[in-house]
Amino acid sequence: MTTLYDIDARTIDGETKKLGDYAGKTLLVVNVASKCGFTPQYAGLEALYKKYADKGLVILGFPCNQFGAQEPGSESEIASFCSTSYGVSFPMFAKIDVNGEKAHPLYKLLKHEAPGLLGSEAIKWNFTKFLVDKTGKVVKRYAPTDTPQSLEKDIEAAL
Template sequence: MTSIHDFTVTDIDGKPRSLGEWRGKTLLVVNVASQCGFTPQYEGLEALWREQRDLGLVVLGFPCDQFGHQEPGSEAEIKDFCSTRFDVTFPMFAKIEVNGEHAAPLYQWLKSEGKGILGSEAIKWNFTKFLVDGDGQVVRRYAPTDTPQKIGRDTRARLQK
């Protein structure tokens, strides 16, 4: 695969979606969890999506249960939690693995294109974020501690060029 647009993933309702649907958009891809210390970032991610989507930003949430069993629910439970607790309207996808031999192909590609500290590929925790440009290329990887507000400054500058 040469760009994020080459991938098809399953959305939270079980339907296949081509990421090529967002060709030309700036994407913020996040592995999320409902019972994590970073879960309140859903609020900031939703605010960022609402504030910058008309500029071309799309936030994509990928639930993952690989870190401390912090996303134990079904897709229906995750969808309900996100909508009732944080009024999430950005696109959400089926639960995936981001590390190991069963890592989703999308995340295998993201990690190889956007390495972490000291060149590591492994995702260290939930709410790791990848910024992808309109051509489908990873331009930056953010740590779980990087807040949506901080990232919003970067995305706004990128989108207003």
């Protein structure tokens, strides 16, 4: 059976990254977008990353253009926006699909291990978040409306 650590993803800079490199870390995986009502959550995500990175938290941002075409830019435009507008320093990845036939293997796994309301595996919108423990097990799925700060107790428990 495929685990999270068996999956590779392309970084926003075009490098292939093995998610196994994050073994032993607590992960918060988020599908992000630059032109969404939830985009200001980048600030909260960055604050969490700065606060808990030394304790083993890694936030992984995966841009996605599947919801209202709210991530239309290229990887370089996305990287520039995140850096300039929010000072994002956590790892960002290349734009992916999170739903449908072309959904990235990581999201297929996350959705299967932590379905949403009524057992639905579909991602409903940008800034859906998944908390993954140090062993690669998906602990919890959070709605886009859940602010990064509201996840702090769960993150602390997972660390």
